[in-house]
Amino acid sequence: MSERPELDLLPTRAVVELLLDGEQRVVPAVRAQAAAIAGGADLIAARMRAGGRLLFTGAGTSGRIAAAEAAELPGTFGLDRALVAARVAGGAVGTDEHEDDLAGAQADLTALAITAGDVLVAVAASGTTPYTLCIAGAGRSTGAQVIAVVNVPASPLADLADVAVEAVVGDEVLRGSTRLSAGSAQKIALNALTTAAMVRLGRVHGDLMLDVVGANAKLRARSAGIVAEIAGCSPEAAARALASCGSARAAVVHLVLGLPPSVATARAAQHITLRDALRSNS
Template sequence: MLAKKQFGNKDKHKTKKSKSQKYDSTERDTLLAQLDIMVSETRNPDTFDLDLVNTEQLLIKINQADAIVPVAIKSCIPQIGKAVDEIVKSFNKGGRLIYIGAGTSGRLGVLDAVECPPTFSVSSEQVIGIIAGGSQAIYKAVEGAEDSAELGKNDLINIDYCENDILVGVAASGRTPYVIGAIDYAKSLGTKTISISCNPSSQLATYCDINICAVVGPEVLTGSTRMKSGTAQKLILNMLSTASMIRTGKIYENLMVDVNASNKKLYVRAIRIVMQATHCDAHTAQVALEQTHYNAKLAILHILTNENVQDIQQKLLDNGGFLRKTLESVKLAKA
């Protein structure tokens, strides 16, 4: 396994490390050599004067650098598409989408995961974000957590990661031991693995089934991969989750019809979505939502078909939760 190949000697030399500084310098030099060839770690020639320019000029430089990100992601769309198709297959088997990462990468995965239940009315278990160091690392860095391949494996074991699940390893560098350890374990179970990185030919990229590598180039501030690299990861994660939800029937036209009305804003949003889908007034939308226990999909079906709620609920199930497909089947039945 890659984790053992790349990082396994670490355990073997623990004793030697405590007695001798020679191992420390060897490990240091190895990591320095890895960083030297990473695009995300090189210096940006456009920002050598970052400490001399005024505030507006500084912000212009950041903005100009950020504009590179969507272009870099555009070239990754074929790989992102393959990843979405695999995620949908996993969902259809009852599997889960798992994001795993350390530091900024881990936090972005957690952020995307926790936004799925209120947005698409899915279980909080369907999309899970795992960060090296546990939940406390979301708020405060846990030093050294990302250096353990074994910890990455154990964190998957702790959530009962299984053959129907799919794993997305998020690491700007493409070399994080914690992520590679998790990928190793996922591959040992025969599951599909996906990497999101910003460095071509990285260790992680050559090891996963699908590699999504947005080469955004050197950061404005050298070493701060929470910037362009982080932005790229955030956009890609949004694409993976949103496209996968769309492909599993969570929308109608471009409306979020599986919205979970869990607060006042979302309650009004559900009314508005029903109004937009059916061209009805607010009162009609609200009544339909009350009759369907605030299920926007059912409310839309009820208004558009004028059918019994229980009947259309079964028809929706029969059509895999796809609203447009259900509407077409009802129209055919009436024809």
């Protein structure tokens, strides 16, 4: 912005409109990083296919956004919760002062126990946060691959990463408040990064969350609806198949190929994608 707004002198509606105007640059900034995001997604898929974990770290707003991403993945895509973890500076009650907490970073490194097979996604708007740099540097030294998600070009965090997503949004409407456009860009970039990785891991069929965990009535109904749509059967038949087979992909194999539940479950487990499991010559 060439001329800074006097927010406190504006009517509330004008403040809101300026804030919303600022968000319009977010998607273009993230879209400019599509190649890097795709590269990161392929990296995550390759490491997780080999048994590695997907780890997230950050401090302040960036850390909380990273932690939210980690929390959502197991239920959405049916991942073993042991394969996804996050550490945020200061933990759940972290404050700005924890961004410089290198002792806390060392303690979190011990808890994470990063290995060479893991992928670490490190998020920091400035790319200079001491806590995040410490975690990322240590992860890199173990042989883990690092994906940086930042909002500035040529930062120290991006320099040490295997893949750098640099979603540069420029000055915030509220100067320096990276919870605004920078935070929005981080959330969109992480959503795209992890969802694309899950597609490559066979956790998505068409546009459906094939392995969504039926943790409540709404999600159980959604899972049955997914099975019914793919198998071309009634929701009731889909629900019965789910109960017999224990997973949506096994239920589809059971319904489409007419295999007993135990055989369908074994067959589904042998293939990365449902499409491969359904091929008649498998």
